[in-house]
Amino acid sequence: MVRSSILSIVFTLFSSVVLAQTPLKLAIAGLSHGHVDWIFHRKDKTDIQLVGIFETNPELINRYANKYHLDKSLFYTDLEHMLAEVTPDAVSAFGAVNDHVAVVRACAPKKIHVMVEKPLATKLNDALEIAHLADVHNIEVLTNFETSWYESNQQAKYMLDAGELGDIRKVMVNDGHQGPKEIGVSKEFFQILVDPDKNGAGALIDFGCYGANLMTWLMAGQKPISVTAVVQQNKPVIYAEVDDEASIILQYPTAQCIIQASWNWPFSRKDMEIYGTKGYAIASDATTLRYRTNERENEQTTKLTARKPPFDDPFAVLAAVVQGRLLLDQHDCYGLTVNLTAVAILDAAQQSAAQHKTIYLAQ
Secondary structure, three states, X not given: OHHHHXXXXXXXXXXXXXXXXXXXXXXXXXXXXXXXXXXXXXXOOOOEEEEEEEOOOHHHXXXXXXXXXXXXXXXXXXXXXXXXXHOOOEEEEOOOHHHHHXXXXXXXXXXXXXXXXXXXXXXXXXXXXXXXXXHHHOOOEEEEOHHHHOXXXXXXXXXXXXXXXXXXXXXXXXXXXXXXXXHOOOHHHHHHHOOOOOOOOOHHHHOHHHHHHHHHHHOOOOOOOEEEEEEEOOOOOOOOOOOOEEEEEEEOOOOEEEEEEEOOOOOOEEEEEEEEOOOEEEEEEOOEEEEEOOOOOOOEEEEOOOOOOOOOOHHHHHHHHHOOOOOOOOOOOOOHHHHHHHHHHHHHHXXXXXXXXXXXXXX
Protein backbone atom coordinates (compact mmCIF):
# COMPACT_ATOMS: atom_id res chain seq x y z
CA MET A 1 0.00 0.00 0.00
CA VAL A 2 2.83 2.39 0.97
CA ARG A 3 4.88 1.32 -2.06
CA SER A 4 1.84 1.93 -4.29
CA SER A 5 1.37 5.41 -2.82
CA ILE A 6 5.04 6.24 -3.32
CA LEU A 7 4.91 5.07 -6.93
CA SER A 8 1.80 7.18 -7.45
CA ILE A 9 3.53 10.27 -6.07
CA VAL A 10 6.64 9.62 -8.17
CA PHE A 11 4.51 9.16 -11.30
CA THR A 12 2.62 12.39 -10.58
CA LEU A 13 5.85 14.33 -10.11
CA PHE A 14 7.38 12.78 -13.21
CA SER A 15 4.25 13.57 -15.23
CA SER A 16 4.28 17.16 -14.00
CA VAL A 17 7.89 17.61 -15.07
CA VAL A 18 7.27 16.08 -18.49
CA LEU A 19 4.10 18.16 -18.93
CA ALA A 20 5.96 21.33 -18.04
CA GLN A 21 8.68 20.52 -20.57
CA THR A 22 6.40 19.45 -23.42
CA PRO A 23 5.86 22.32 -25.86
CA LEU A 24 2.30 23.37 -26.55
CA LYS A 25 1.33 22.59 -30.14
CA LEU A 26 0.03 25.96 -31.32
CA ALA A 27 -1.55 26.91 -34.63
CA ILE A 28 -2.23 30.44 -35.86
CA ALA A 29 -5.54 31.48 -37.45
CA GLY A 30 -4.90 34.57 -39.55
CA LEU A 31 -1.96 36.87 -40.22
CA SER A 32 -3.78 40.16 -40.82
CA HIS A 33 -3.73 41.40 -37.21
CA GLY A 34 -0.74 43.56 -36.42
CA HIS A 35 0.00 41.74 -33.16
CA VAL A 36 0.71 38.40 -34.87
CA ASP A 37 4.42 39.22 -35.13
CA TRP A 38 4.71 38.60 -31.37
CA ILE A 39 4.65 34.84 -31.92
CA PHE A 40 7.60 35.03 -34.32
CA HIS A 41 9.70 37.09 -31.89
CA ARG A 42 9.96 34.37 -29.23
CA LYS A 43 12.05 31.73 -31.00
CA ASP A 44 14.38 31.63 -28.00
CA LYS A 45 11.56 30.08 -25.91
CA THR A 46 10.72 26.38 -25.96
CA ASP A 47 7.23 26.28 -24.44
CA ILE A 48 5.45 26.69 -27.80
CA GLN A 49 5.78 24.65 -31.00
CA LEU A 50 4.23 26.39 -34.01
CA VAL A 51 2.60 23.60 -36.02
CA GLY A 52 0.44 25.43 -38.56
CA ILE A 53 -0.68 28.80 -39.93
CA PHE A 54 -4.08 29.38 -41.52
CA GLU A 55 -4.21 32.28 -43.99
CA THR A 56 -6.00 32.76 -47.32
CA ASN A 57 -4.15 35.88 -48.51
CA PRO A 58 -1.20 34.80 -50.74
CA GLU A 59 0.54 38.14 -50.26
CA LEU A 60 0.51 37.75 -46.47
CA ILE A 61 1.67 34.13 -46.72
CA ASN A 62 4.67 35.13 -48.84
CA ARG A 63 5.45 38.17 -46.71
CA TYR A 64 5.58 36.22 -43.44
CA ALA A 65 7.30 33.19 -44.97
CA ASN A 66 10.07 35.43 -46.27
CA LYS A 67 10.28 37.76 -43.26
CA TYR A 68 10.62 34.98 -40.69
CA HIS A 69 12.11 32.24 -42.91
CA LEU A 70 9.11 29.96 -42.41
CA ASP A 71 8.69 26.65 -44.18
CA LYS A 72 5.80 26.90 -46.65
CA SER A 73 4.53 23.53 -45.38
CA LEU A 74 3.35 25.39 -42.24
CA PHE A 75 0.74 27.31 -44.23
CA TYR A 76 -2.84 26.23 -44.89
CA THR A 77 -5.63 28.02 -46.75
CA ASP A 78 -8.40 25.96 -45.12
CA LEU A 79 -8.89 26.17 -41.35
CA GLU A 80 -10.64 22.81 -40.94
CA HIS A 81 -7.95 21.07 -43.00
CA MET A 82 -5.21 22.58 -40.87
CA LEU A 83 -6.87 21.55 -37.61
CA ALA A 84 -7.31 17.97 -38.85
CA GLU A 85 -3.78 17.78 -40.26
CA VAL A 86 -1.70 19.25 -37.43
CA THR A 87 -4.02 18.52 -34.43
CA PRO A 88 -2.95 21.52 -32.35
CA ASP A 89 -3.48 21.82 -28.60
CA ALA A 90 -4.50 25.44 -29.07
CA VAL A 91 -5.13 28.06 -31.73
CA SER A 92 -4.31 31.75 -31.47
CA ALA A 93 -6.56 33.95 -33.62
CA PHE A 94 -4.98 36.90 -35.42
CA GLY A 95 -7.66 37.88 -37.90
CA ALA A 96 -10.57 40.31 -37.75
CA VAL A 97 -12.45 40.50 -34.45
CA ASN A 98 -15.68 39.31 -36.05
CA ASP A 99 -13.84 36.12 -37.13
CA HIS A 100 -13.25 35.03 -33.54
CA VAL A 101 -16.56 33.21 -33.27
CA ALA A 102 -15.83 31.22 -36.47
CA VAL A 103 -12.46 30.13 -35.08
CA VAL A 104 -14.08 28.93 -31.85
CA ARG A 105 -16.81 27.14 -33.81
CA ALA A 106 -14.12 25.21 -35.67
CA CYS A 107 -11.93 24.49 -32.63
CA ALA A 108 -14.34 23.81 -29.77
CA PRO A 109 -15.84 20.49 -30.99
CA LYS A 110 -12.27 19.21 -31.50
CA LYS A 111 -11.32 20.14 -27.90
CA ILE A 112 -8.82 22.71 -29.19
CA HIS A 113 -8.32 25.68 -26.86
CA VAL A 114 -8.36 29.22 -28.25
CA MET A 115 -6.76 32.57 -27.50
CA VAL A 116 -7.98 35.66 -29.35
CA GLU A 117 -6.65 39.18 -29.52
CA LYS A 118 -8.73 41.82 -27.79
CA PRO A 119 -11.68 42.14 -27.64
CA LEU A 120 -13.45 38.77 -27.45
CA ALA A 121 -16.06 39.68 -30.11
CA THR A 122 -17.67 42.59 -31.94
CA LYS A 123 -21.20 41.58 -30.94
CA LEU A 124 -22.65 40.38 -27.66
CA ASN A 125 -24.43 37.46 -29.38
CA ASP A 126 -21.10 36.24 -30.77
CA ALA A 127 -19.49 36.52 -27.33
CA LEU A 128 -22.34 34.54 -25.77
CA GLU A 129 -21.99 31.85 -28.45
CA ILE A 130 -18.26 31.62 -27.79
CA ALA A 131 -18.91 31.19 -24.05
CA HIS A 132 -21.53 28.52 -24.76
CA LEU A 133 -19.17 26.57 -27.03
CA ALA A 134 -16.38 26.80 -24.48
CA ASP A 135 -18.68 25.48 -21.76
CA VAL A 136 -20.21 22.65 -23.80
CA HIS A 137 -16.88 21.42 -25.14
CA ASN A 138 -14.86 22.19 -22.00
CA ILE A 139 -12.19 24.34 -23.61
CA GLU A 140 -10.40 27.48 -22.52
CA VAL A 141 -10.99 30.69 -24.47
CA LEU A 142 -8.61 33.46 -23.44
CA THR A 143 -8.57 37.08 -24.59
CA ASN A 144 -5.20 38.77 -24.74
CA PHE A 145 -4.84 42.42 -23.69
CA GLU A 146 -1.41 44.03 -23.55
CA THR A 147 -2.43 45.73 -20.30
CA SER A 148 -2.74 42.29 -18.69
CA TRP A 149 1.06 42.15 -18.82
CA TYR A 150 1.45 45.44 -16.90
CA GLU A 151 2.84 45.04 -13.40
CA SER A 152 1.68 48.59 -12.60
CA ASN A 153 -1.95 47.55 -13.09
CA GLN A 154 -1.43 44.49 -10.91
CA GLN A 155 0.13 46.51 -8.09
CA ALA A 156 -2.64 49.12 -8.27
CA LYS A 157 -5.21 46.36 -7.84
CA TYR A 158 -3.24 44.85 -4.95
CA MET A 159 -3.41 48.24 -3.21
CA LEU A 160 -7.15 48.43 -3.88
CA ASP A 161 -7.79 44.88 -2.64
CA ALA A 162 -5.66 45.49 0.46
CA GLY A 163 -7.80 48.50 1.40
CA GLU A 164 -4.97 51.01 0.96
CA LEU A 165 -7.06 53.11 -1.43
CA GLY A 166 -10.36 52.66 0.40
CA ASP A 167 -13.55 51.96 -1.52
CA ILE A 168 -13.29 52.48 -5.26
CA ARG A 169 -15.05 55.64 -6.45
CA LYS A 170 -13.64 56.69 -9.83
CA VAL A 171 -11.45 55.08 -12.47
CA MET A 172 -10.07 56.73 -15.59
CA VAL A 173 -8.58 54.64 -18.37
CA ASN A 174 -6.83 56.36 -21.28
CA ASP A 175 -5.80 54.32 -24.30
CA GLY A 176 -4.83 54.90 -27.89
CA HIS A 177 -2.33 56.49 -30.25
CA GLN A 178 -2.16 58.93 -33.15
CA GLY A 179 -4.26 56.66 -35.39
CA PRO A 180 -3.72 53.42 -37.33
CA LYS A 181 -2.73 55.17 -40.55
CA GLU A 182 -0.60 57.70 -38.71
CA ILE A 183 1.48 55.01 -36.96
CA GLY A 184 1.80 52.97 -40.15
CA VAL A 185 -0.07 49.71 -39.52
CA SER A 186 -0.09 47.21 -42.39
CA LYS A 187 -2.70 47.66 -45.11
CA GLU A 188 -4.36 44.39 -44.07
CA PHE A 189 -4.65 45.47 -40.42
CA PHE A 190 -5.83 48.92 -41.48
CA GLN A 191 -8.61 47.36 -43.57
CA ILE A 192 -9.84 45.53 -40.45
CA LEU A 193 -9.70 48.53 -38.14
CA VAL A 194 -11.68 50.84 -40.43
CA ASP A 195 -14.36 48.26 -41.26
CA PRO A 196 -17.40 48.51 -38.91
CA ASP A 197 -18.28 44.87 -39.58
CA LYS A 198 -14.82 43.39 -39.06
CA ASN A 199 -13.83 45.53 -36.07
CA GLY A 200 -17.23 46.55 -34.71
CA ALA A 201 -16.29 50.23 -34.55
CA GLY A 202 -13.15 52.36 -34.65
CA ALA A 203 -11.38 53.71 -31.58
CA LEU A 204 -14.38 52.77 -29.43
CA ILE A 205 -13.64 49.07 -29.95
CA ASP A 206 -9.91 49.22 -30.66
CA PHE A 207 -9.09 51.06 -27.44
CA GLY A 208 -12.34 51.27 -25.49
CA CYS A 209 -12.03 47.54 -24.91
CA TYR A 210 -9.04 48.07 -22.61
CA GLY A 211 -11.04 50.16 -20.17
CA ALA A 212 -14.02 47.79 -20.31
CA ASN A 213 -11.72 44.87 -19.52
CA LEU A 214 -9.78 46.60 -16.76
CA MET A 215 -12.80 48.09 -14.97
CA THR A 216 -14.64 44.76 -15.01
CA TRP A 217 -11.51 43.14 -13.56
CA LEU A 218 -11.26 45.80 -10.83
CA MET A 219 -14.96 45.34 -10.02
CA ALA A 220 -14.62 41.52 -9.80
CA GLY A 221 -16.93 40.94 -12.74
CA GLN A 222 -19.68 43.34 -11.70
CA LYS A 223 -21.63 44.92 -14.56
CA PRO A 224 -22.19 48.67 -14.63
CA ILE A 225 -25.73 49.94 -14.16
CA SER A 226 -25.47 52.11 -17.24
CA VAL A 227 -23.24 52.97 -20.18
CA THR A 228 -23.09 56.36 -21.89
CA ALA A 229 -20.89 56.93 -24.92
CA VAL A 230 -20.06 59.76 -27.29
CA VAL A 231 -18.10 59.19 -30.50
CA GLN A 232 -16.65 61.54 -33.07
CA GLN A 233 -14.95 61.51 -36.45
CA ASN A 234 -12.23 64.12 -36.14
CA LYS A 235 -10.53 62.75 -39.26
CA PRO A 236 -13.39 61.65 -41.56
CA VAL A 237 -11.19 61.77 -44.64
CA ILE A 238 -9.08 58.93 -43.17
CA TYR A 239 -11.72 57.17 -41.05
CA ALA A 240 -14.90 57.58 -43.06
CA GLU A 241 -16.82 54.56 -41.74
CA VAL A 242 -15.80 54.44 -38.07
CA ASP A 243 -15.17 56.72 -35.13
CA ASP A 244 -11.67 57.92 -34.28
CA GLU A 245 -12.63 59.38 -30.90
CA ALA A 246 -14.74 57.82 -28.13
CA SER A 247 -15.57 58.66 -24.52
CA ILE A 248 -17.45 56.09 -22.45
CA ILE A 249 -18.91 56.52 -18.96
CA LEU A 250 -19.68 53.43 -16.90
CA GLN A 251 -21.86 54.02 -13.85
CA TYR A 252 -21.91 51.58 -10.92
CA PRO A 253 -23.89 51.89 -7.65
CA THR A 254 -21.01 53.68 -5.90
CA ALA A 255 -18.34 54.11 -8.58
CA GLN A 256 -17.81 55.55 -12.03
CA CYS A 257 -15.36 54.76 -14.82
CA ILE A 258 -14.44 57.13 -17.63
CA ILE A 259 -12.84 55.46 -20.65
CA GLN A 260 -11.09 57.71 -23.15
CA ALA A 261 -10.32 55.81 -26.35
CA SER A 262 -8.69 57.76 -29.11
CA TRP A 263 -6.86 57.70 -32.41
CA ASN A 264 -5.99 61.35 -31.77
CA TRP A 265 -3.46 61.22 -28.93
CA PRO A 266 -0.12 62.92 -29.67
CA PHE A 267 1.61 59.61 -28.89
CA SER A 268 0.73 56.10 -27.73
CA ARG A 269 -0.62 55.67 -24.21
CA LYS A 270 -2.16 52.97 -22.02
CA ASP A 271 -2.62 54.29 -18.49
CA MET A 272 -5.11 53.87 -15.68
CA GLU A 273 -6.05 55.99 -12.65
CA ILE A 274 -7.85 54.53 -9.64
CA TYR A 275 -9.35 56.86 -7.02
CA GLY A 276 -10.73 55.53 -3.75
CA THR A 277 -12.04 57.00 -0.51
CA LYS A 278 -8.55 56.93 1.04
CA GLY A 279 -6.16 57.53 -1.83
CA TYR A 280 -5.26 56.95 -5.45
CA ALA A 281 -2.98 54.87 -7.64
CA ILE A 282 -1.97 55.78 -11.19
CA ALA A 283 -0.44 53.18 -13.49
CA SER A 284 1.41 55.53 -15.84
CA ASP A 285 2.89 52.78 -17.98
CA ALA A 286 3.69 49.07 -17.72
CA THR A 287 6.18 49.47 -14.85
CA THR A 288 5.55 52.91 -13.34
CA LEU A 289 3.12 53.36 -10.44
CA ARG A 290 2.33 56.69 -8.79
CA TYR A 291 0.25 56.65 -5.63
CA ARG A 292 -0.86 58.65 -2.61
CA THR A 293 -2.64 57.04 0.31
CA ASN A 294 -2.62 59.87 2.84
CA GLU A 295 -3.66 63.49 2.47
CA ARG A 296 -0.71 64.56 4.64
CA GLU A 297 1.88 62.77 2.49
CA ASN A 298 3.26 63.53 -0.95
CA GLU A 299 2.70 61.39 -4.00
CA GLN A 300 5.12 58.48 -4.30
CA THR A 301 6.48 56.98 -7.52
CA THR A 302 7.66 53.38 -7.79
CA LYS A 303 9.50 51.84 -10.72
CA LEU A 304 8.51 48.19 -10.89
CA THR A 305 10.02 45.16 -12.55
CA ALA A 306 8.06 43.46 -15.34
CA ARG A 307 5.55 40.75 -14.45
CA LYS A 308 7.11 37.42 -13.69
CA PRO A 309 6.73 34.47 -16.10
CA PRO A 310 4.38 33.26 -17.38
CA PHE A 311 2.47 36.54 -17.00
CA ASP A 312 4.97 38.53 -19.05
CA ASP A 313 3.98 36.73 -22.26
CA PRO A 314 0.46 35.79 -23.48
CA PHE A 315 1.66 32.62 -25.20
CA ALA A 316 3.32 31.45 -22.00
CA VAL A 317 0.03 32.09 -20.18
CA LEU A 318 -1.85 30.12 -22.82
CA ALA A 319 0.56 27.18 -22.59
CA ALA A 320 0.43 27.15 -18.78
CA VAL A 321 -3.39 27.25 -18.72
CA VAL A 322 -3.90 24.59 -21.37
CA GLN A 323 -1.32 22.27 -19.78
CA GLY A 324 -2.84 22.66 -16.33
CA ARG A 325 0.12 24.46 -14.77
CA LEU A 326 -1.88 27.65 -14.21
CA LEU A 327 -5.44 28.06 -12.98
CA LEU A 328 -6.66 31.55 -13.76
CA ASP A 329 -8.82 33.37 -11.25
CA GLN A 330 -12.47 33.52 -12.30
CA HIS A 331 -12.17 37.27 -12.80
CA ASP A 332 -8.76 37.33 -14.46
CA CYS A 333 -8.28 39.78 -17.34
CA TYR A 334 -7.77 36.86 -19.75
CA GLY A 335 -10.89 34.97 -18.67
CA LEU A 336 -14.30 34.56 -20.29
CA THR A 337 -16.26 35.95 -17.33
CA VAL A 338 -14.58 39.35 -17.49
CA ASN A 339 -14.49 39.49 -21.27
CA LEU A 340 -18.17 38.64 -21.70
CA THR A 341 -19.00 41.66 -19.55
CA ALA A 342 -16.45 43.77 -21.46
CA VAL A 343 -18.23 42.95 -24.73
CA ALA A 344 -21.60 43.75 -23.12
CA ILE A 345 -20.17 47.16 -22.18
CA LEU A 346 -18.86 47.80 -25.69
CA ASP A 347 -22.18 46.68 -27.19
CA ALA A 348 -24.04 49.11 -24.94
CA ALA A 349 -21.53 51.86 -25.77
CA GLN A 350 -22.21 51.45 -29.49
CA GLN A 351 -25.96 51.59 -28.84
CA SER A 352 -25.54 54.69 -26.68
CA ALA A 353 -23.46 56.51 -29.28
CA ALA A 354 -25.87 55.62 -32.08
CA GLN A 355 -29.04 56.50 -30.12
CA HIS A 356 -27.59 59.51 -28.26
CA LYS A 357 -28.81 58.23 -24.92
CA THR A 358 -27.71 56.30 -21.84
CA ILE A 359 -28.13 52.52 -22.07
CA TYR A 360 -29.09 50.60 -18.92
CA LEU A 361 -27.77 47.06 -18.58
CA ALA A 362 -29.79 44.13 -17.27
CA GLN A 363 -28.29 42.97 -13.99
